[in-house]
Amino acid sequence: MHTNNFKILFALSFTVFINTLSFGQDLPKKSKTIEPVVKDSVTINLDKEKIDKELSEQAKDSTVTDSVKPKELLEHIVKYSATDYTKFNHKKNKLYLYNNAKIDYGDMNITAGSITIDYSTNTVYARGITDTIEGYTQKPVFTQGSNVVEPDSILFNTDSKKALIYNSITQQGEGNVIASLTKKENDSVYFIKEGRYTTSQNLDDPDYYIRLLRAKIVPGKKIVTGPAGIYIYNVPTPIWLPFSFFPQSEKHTSGILIPTFGEQNDRGYFLQNGGYYFAINDYVDLAVLGDYYTNGSYGLRLESTYSKRYRYRGNMAFRYENLITSERGFPDYARNTIYNLRWSHSQDSKASPSSRFSASVNVGSSTYFRNSLNQINQGSNFLTNTLSSSISYSKTFQGEPQVNFSLSATHSQSTNTEEATINMTLPTFQGSIGRMYPFASKTGSKKGIVQNINLQYNVRGENRIQTTDEFFFKKEMFDEARAGFQHTIPVSTNFKVFKHFSVSASTNFNEVWTFKTFKKVYDNEARRLVTTDTIKGFDAYRTYNFSTSVGTTIYGLFNFEKDDGKNRKIKAIRHVIRPSISYNINPAFDKYYETAEVINAEGQTAAELEILQSTNALNYSRFDGTVFGQPNQRFSSSMGISLANNFEAKIRDKDSTATEPKKIKLLNSLNFSSAYNFAADSLQWSPVRMNGSTQLFENKMSINFGATLDPYALDNNNNKINKFNINNGGSLFRLTSANLTASWSLSNKNKGKDKNKDGANVNPDDPNGVLPENLDFGNQQINQNQNKDKDEGEDKGPSKFYNHKIPWNVRIAYAVNYANTRRQSEISSHSLMFSGDIDLTENWSIGASSGYDIKNQGFTYTQFRFQRNLESWNMNFSWIPFSQNKSWNFFIGISSSILKDLKYEKRRQPDQQL
Known part of the structure; x- marks a missing residue:
């Protein structure tokens, strides 16, 4: 493939520009040289009261009195202590502290095995103590403000605040600086000689370090060095820099983001994820990142995170890519643009108890995750087949009754095809007035059918939009929008009969407003109703229905314990049955229906038109196709029957010290349901639906199952007829569908003692x-x-x-579906999915995830993972062995975020042409 030389030079110049701005030498200002502290002639009194006492014991000339009050030399009170002894030498003017010695002076604190204070030179010398058994112990710890230094010994001048520190370890941000000699210039500047910078936890023998011949440290801000090279287990590498800069700011700061480089199959060399980070303020930031390919393709990403304590937090990202395939003039030349917008926002519950705002947005091109070239979008993201979004705001007004309302916008988009349908609601309004009991007593509990009568008011408004990528957020998108409101007033009550039966009754009034209706005609050629005109304007319809139900709970206990003295494993089994019968009436609202005109009816006889009329083929409602649909045309009077079961058992506990038997669930649920339509002229019974669930092996395995049983038979054309299957020479029910799912999680953790x-x-x-x-x-x-x-x-x-x-865990999921609605008697889907991880050692772990389509005999998305923890480094390898996203990626780098760019990464990208 031919590559544009100008674009290659542009990419290389961009890299040089970034590297130039990424390193800098911070030279210290020239100042007077520091004389050895032992020659310092400035005297200092460490304790004014103690000095006055010492002077009073010496011979004084009583005839000489100094009328000028001497200036105090100490800014702070000095406090010192030691475990073994505190000794003052008058001749040498020194104070000795031994064993667990400690001295405090302002914000400076020194603890050590031995501390010597020299009054004449204003110096403090601290070191450890040597023990014949434990060796050199109680090393000094020098603390000033938030800066902590742990040397072998330290020489500190209390007047100039300068110090010489020997064999020190200083924590700077995420790393530590180990230096043989450190000179403390003042409270904010340190100079070191022969130092080592590392993020390793083992400071005695770090697995790697950066050797610093000379360096300047400004605690909490930066480290600027001279020549620096990388050593791995004390073995030098050829990687050396003439100077380097390590930012150590405790606050987030702006800076350049170093890009990664590589080569893409048919787009040449690239730079990815390079740009600039803006630390706007303490609450929000912004990262501007870009990708560039030498064939002209490019990408842009904007990422921002914001947060305010006790108020809200969120993040936003916009991604845009302009992809060029081949080169201009070639027959396979193509240019495509894709984009993606993500926004996530959550409100802290403490911010406002009565209102809440949240957002979860993922919108963009349908092919974004399948065609994106950026490394962060590759991997398992190509499996994303749906983009969905939701933005909502809700508010509650406390009172009696309580009032609630919410505004929301939703979005759903399939990514399987480029012309996928996009469904949106912009917006949805929901309001409600809390439950009211108009006949309830003001005092005492509500009893009886009348006092339990309650009602509510709910309103819902929607503006629905259906479009495609081509017209997304264009004028054509809003032309087909459909809006409407739905008002509902449910009225219900409940009471008990015969003490054990709970009865509930309810009626519901429904009113729908719409601003657009449709006129239809019957197309004789197409043999269906077609919309010919859209009528704009306000229109409405009203419906109502009634329902009631009665149910109870039956408890059954099977006791296996007998008075024979035997300690049986199964103590008892409890069976809970919840039968329920319901009755529903839905009137027919024929007044909202009309007869469509027949077009292209030439040659059609009156008998044919009468057949169309009798089968209601010409009847339609102008509300068909509106937001909340059309009213019911058929009268329905139906009875529903349901039976819910669960089974529990009491068994002997394996723990001999337990005083009570152990309770386990045999079946979490086993439910049956069906219905009978009194108003139907045929096929009055609905299929019997059965579903259940249970858990096995100490709740490690979950099983869900279901089936549909149809009582009616099929004719020779496999169409359902109004004849029971048992009367047609078959069984009582005909199994039309069934499903089984099982998931099993295995692990050797928490197994107890071997x-x-x-x-x-x-x-x-x-x-x-x-x-x-x-x-x-x-x-x-x-x-x-x-x-x-x-x-x-x-x-x-x-x-x-x-x-x-060896710690390990395995997750297995199995699913099978059976279909037999038209005597096909086939397994519609059959799959096995599994994933797992194994920790071979403390630092080695491997993992895999895959699946097998048993019906189609093929593996699903498969990935292998290998990871190695190298103390301060991390190495991982991921491999997708097959599929259109076949690829692998190898990475090794330092785990610390401050040196995250010190890495090596190699990948084989998937072939986008597939």
């Missing part, structure tokens, strides 16, 4: 526990070393040479 063959409990996390005899280390020296450690009484923790308990 046991050896002698029955002794073994805790795998306890290194002093009993080890299995058949465990072979393969190295006798290791056993000897372990025994030596035990003899010395040292707790070394679990051995790193083996892991007798």
